[in-house]
Amino acid sequence: MTAHKGGYVTVRKRKDTGSWITDFSHNGERIQRVLKFARTRKEAEAAEAVIMSQVFKQAYGFENKQDTLFENFIVENFLPYSEANKKSFRCDVLACTVLIRHFKGKSLRQITPPLIESFKQDFLKTPTKHGGQRSKATVNNHLSILSKILSMAVDADMLDANPCFKVKKFRLNNQRIRVLSAEEEARLFQALSGNVLVRDIVALALNTGMRQGEIFNLKWFDVDLNRRIIIVQESKSDRKRIVPLNETADALLRERSKTTEYVFPSPQTGRRLDNIKRSFTSAMAKAGIKDFRFHDFRHTFATRMAERGSDPFTLMRILGHSDIRMTTRYTHATDNALHRAVANLVANPLQQSRTNVHDGERLRLIERT
Numbered sequence: 001m002t003a004h005k006g007g008y009v010t011v012r013k014r015k016d017t018g019s020w021i022t023d024f025s026h027n028g029e030r031i032q033r034v035l036k037f038a039r040t041r042k043e044a045e046a047a048e049a050v051i052m053s054q055v056f057k058q059a060y061g062f063e064n065k066q067d068t069l070f071e072n073f074i075v076e077n078f079l080p081y082s083e084a085n086k087k088s089f090r091c092d093v094l095a096c097t098v099l100i101r102h103f104k105g106k107s108l109r110q111i112t113p114p115l116i117e118s119f120k121q122d123f124l125k126t127p128t129k130h131g132g133q134r135s136k137a138t139v140n141n142h143l144s145i146l147s148k149i150l151s152m153a154v155d156a157d158m159l160d161a162n163p164c165f166k167v168k169k170f171r172l173n174n175q176r177i178r179v180l181s182a183e184e185e186a187r188l189f190q191a192l193s194g195n196v197l198v199r200d201i202v203a204l205a206l207n208t209g210m211r212q213g214e215i216f217n218l219k220w221f222d223v224d225l226n227r228r229i230i231i232v233q234e235s236k237s238d239r240k241r242i243v244p245l246n247e248t249a250d251a252l253l254r255e256r257s258k259t260t261e262y263v264f265p266s267p268q269t270g271r272r273l274d275n276i277k278r279s280f281t282s283a284m285a286k287a288g289i290k291d292f293r294f295h296d297f298r299h300t301f302a303t304r305m306a307e308r309g310s311d312p313f314t315l316m317r318i319l320g321h322s323d324i325r326m327t328t329r330y331t332h333a334t335d336n337a338l339h340r341a342v343a344n345l346v347a348n349p350l351q352q353s354r355t356n357v358h359d360g361e362r363l364r365l366i367e368r369t
Helices: 041-059 070-085 089-103 113-125 136-155 182-191 196-208 212-217 247-255 277-287 296-307 312-319 324-328 335-343 349-368
Strands: 002-004 007-009 011-013 020-026 029-035 229-232 241-244
Touching: 011 041, 020 041, 029 041, 070 089, 070 136, 089 113, 089 136, 113 136, 182 196, 182 277, 196 212, 196 247, 196 277, 196 296, 241 312, 296 312
Parallel strands: none
Antiparallel strands: 002 007, 011 020, 020 029, 229 241
16 A cells, blocks of 8 residues: 555556556455556546445445346346236236336336335326226235336346335225125116126126136036036136035026036137126116126125125135135124124123013912912
């Protein structure tokens, strides 16, 4: 080292060649470099600072960390992963289109928690393609996909940490349970009297609690009418489950013709049905039923089962829930269940004492006679 202006510097000029060199130690290792293009001490010190920074990055694992554009990482890494591993690939493509539009031109390292929070707020304010209010659940779903993308970047050693972990999702109220009344059900089936396909799909949903996608995926191979069960091969939880058939569902399936491998094939292609939205919406309007989605048939089935005394664990197995808390919301507060619970209470001490008094009076009356 050479003294310089009251301190020590690690650059010096060789007397034999006149070239500037840097000469310093790091973790016991002596590092020497010739600074070929340095002409002055100031230039030599600047070059040395770059070299020392590179040594520091290499020592602490930063040297090999790459950086790439966000949109490139999605196309090259995330979407191939999604296509190979996720059922929601098509939805992921749409979500990634939104994410790329917002973060376009940013590198992975430039995506910070404040930038993600800005996306969260801006996307919520953006109306849907039909001009409606965007839901917080949709925003949270996009944040989940963004988090998965950035977690993959961490796994690829391109980020040190996932910035999404510092951004809170919107709190949701998912306790909506819309149940079809008996009167609404009668009007709906009247409206569907001319559409056998949708009528049978609705009837199966009401009597089994199966999801729309599970019904569309249903094949005759998965139906065992001898045992009166359906085996759901592809569920939301990626686990098979057995759904028992009541008399209505059993009769419905026995009456359907087996023209293709699918129980409810598309009338146009004979292959898997993928949409009944137009027919369903039309029937709902004709029946005068408002604020009702296809998934609410599942809520209706579960609520009716709970009202008839089904315990949460049995209901959980039929519905294929992975968490008992998802099932207990159906058993919490149906009026019939509450009245049954009160009716089954053991008589309290006050009532028992009154009963004893009446019994005593009856005994004395008998003795007198």
